[in-house]
Amino acid sequence: MEYRKNPKNGDDISLLGMGMMRLPVADGKQDQIEEKTARAIVDACYQGGVNYYDSAYYYHDEASEPFTGKALANYPRGSYRLATKLPLWDMKSLDEAKAAFETQLKRLNTDYVDYYLIHAMDKDVFATFRQLELTGWLDSLRRSGAIKQMGFSFHAKPELLTEILEHYNWDFVQIQLNYIDWEFQNAREQYEIIEKKGLPCIVMEPVRGGRLADLGPGGNAVLQRQAPGKSIASWAMRYVAALPNVLTVLSGMSSAEQVQDNLATFSNVTPLSAQETAVLEQAAELFKAAATIPCTQCRYCMPCPAGVDIPGLMNLLNKVAFDGSTFGLRQRYPHFPEENNASHCTQCGHCESVCPQHIPIMATLEKLVADTAPAAD
Ligand code: SF4
Ligand code: SF4
Incomplete structure (x- = not known):
């Protein structure tokens, strides 16, 4: 040492x-x-x-x-x-x-x-x-x-x-x-x-x-x-x-x-x-270039008043960031606990005000919901 x-x-x-x-x-x-x-x-x-x-x-x-x-x-x-x-x-x-x-x-x-x-x-x-x-x-x-x-x-x-x-x-x-x-x-x-x-x-x-x-x-x-x-x-x-x-x-x-x-x-x-x-x-x-989210899992944004597991979702997004498509995301997201998923975000803004990495969390969650929505017929 x-x-x-x-x-x-x-x-x-x-x-x-x-x-x-x-x-x-x-x-x-x-x-x-x-x-x-x-x-x-x-x-x-x-x-x-x-x-x-x-x-x-x-x-x-x-x-x-x-x-x-x-x-x-x-x-x-x-x-x-x-x-x-x-x-x-x-x-x-x-x-x-x-x-x-x-x-x-x-x-x-x-x-x-x-x-x-x-x-x-x-x-x-x-x-x-x-x-x-x-x-x-x-x-x-x-x-x-x-x-x-x-x-x-x-x-x-x-x-x-x-x-x-x-x-x-x-x-x-x-x-x-x-x-x-x-x-x-x-x-x-x-x-x-x-x-x-x-x-x-x-x-x-x-x-x-x-x-x-x-x-x-x-x-x-x-x-x-x-x-x-x-x-x-x-x-x-x-x-x-x-x-x-x-x-x-x-x-x-x-x-x-x-x-x-x-x-x-x-x-x-x-x-x-x-x-x-x-x-x-x-x-x-x-x-x-793989467009990852700079989340360090510090958890300063937690707890979210709406129950969203923000670090967990950032981690999930980063895990699939190398896929180059939303395929991996669509496969994994349904296994994320429903009560902690992105759809519960009320856009209160608390998390963004404390995130030391200045991650646009609300927009990221919004995009996640859109990317995983069931495809229209
Ligand atoms: S904006 Fe959404 S994720 Fe962030 S604290 Fe508010 S409810 Fe939670
Ligand atoms: S505060 Fe920001 S960097 Fe820290 S866990 Fe939450 S989203 Fe990630």
Whole structure:
């Protein structure tokens, strides 16, 4: 395992970090984490040298933090770093934020958080951050050692990033970075702003919620020809790991196979050569041309008031995106639970207002209904 030193406090952090938001669950229920399998994943990560574990208040419908606390209880507290996030969008007062932090400490079975983040900072969350005047409280938590490093996760425009960085004395920033978003979602500009500010960058969504683990037949073939036996996901990991200001790359691992693949990649990280970069660009073009939806399965749009399973439907659309016709969609859509299907959308707009990928969800659902309607006689 490769380790990188945090320039802010000297921490040696494993370049591969464990994201505690895509753990295996029973019957598709997010709050029903399959503890035995999930614990084996955490244990394999720890044994493989991973020392950074990233949770959040709302991951797995609030089940992630308690599970994380239990799963890491077997290991000396000082041997790993715990990260979690404050859902400020849900808070109306400083007291609510304080109560949430106390709840998080209890759930995580700890009296301090190594890396604490304001979750999903955007224009509205930043407005709340200023309105509730959190800085004095955060400063006191930092002084007392209850928070070791303070940062935020970010999905918005680079201009806002600069403004937020100037507002407070942050220690780190977590951004969505992968070879598609490097240009597509301004990740390059964000990375450069953070680097210029002298702060370490933590990477989330290096495989874009699993999308870059399978580029479709065309893209996969290009990469497999170049490196037979190497996973498609390993290309995405090597791409981000090569950036020198990246402190750790978070991967939401869901299976033992993913852990083994990632550990193999990070045990000996080799940057992509110029020739490999050209091959990856070629594969990425084929992937983009397949017109997939940039959904990362983050579930920020959930719950939908009408019961629509938005991430599930985006996933379904992406699975059939490589078909080049609506044939696969027409075959699979009838098997989707009726009560969660696209026809229930009331176009209230909630999902689009919170989707960090700015997906036109309502139009996508409308098209899905039209594409799967019974053909007229
Ligand atoms: S627009 Fe439709 S899918 Fe989105 S939140 Fe409203 S009802 Fe749900
Ligand atoms: S539609 Fe948007 S908010 Fe919902 S899961 Fe996908 S990326 Fe996240």
